[in-house]
Amino acid sequence: MSMTIAQLEQDRITNHPNAVRVLAYLAPNRMDWIVSCPFCGLHHQHGAADGDPGSAGLRSPHCPPGALRTQDYYLIPDGSIAAATLDKFRKMDRRRLRTLNREIEQRRSTEAIQRRLRREQAFAEAASVVARERISGA
Numbered sequence: 001m002s003m004t005i006a007q008l009e010q011d012r013i014t015n016h017p018n019a020v021r022v023l024a025y026l027a028p029n030r031m032d033w034i035v036s037c038p039f040c041g042l043h044h045q046h047g048a049a050d051g052d053p054g055s056a057g058l059r060s061p062h063c064p065p066g067a068l069r070t071q072d073y074y075l076i077p078d079g080s081i082a083a084a085t086l087d088k089f090r091k092m093d094r095r096r097l098r099t100l101n102r103e104i105e106q107r108r109s110t111e112a113i114q115r116r117l118r119r120e121q122a123f124a125e126a127a128s129v130v131a132r133e134r135i136s137g138a
């Protein structure tokens, strides 16, 4: 099944109304799509372009574990070949990945702290109820 860009747009609106629209560039090898992921900021590569714009469409982003990936996205071909080679994108992504991993770690530790605070608060509230009951009962 091969679609024109206008048909891809229509398919996205009709069948995947919530899918984020992402511009896809043809890789220099002219076989794969390259997209800059709106969820994690890394570049993802999707196969099966084979130079055919109609092979784009709905894809699942391969974001690293823990990255904020909320949904699938819909590739719309930009019509141009990616300016950088895949190697260049991978070098850029290695830097971005280190930053992303740090962000994920920070988020996890923040979430852990918030969970601990909630537990401590619940414990303090339960303790104060017991204390009030003791006082009023005495």
Ligand SMILES: [Zn+2]
Binding pocket: 037, 038, 039, 040, 041, 042, 044, 061, 062, 063, 064, 067, 069
């Ligand atoms: Zn991603």
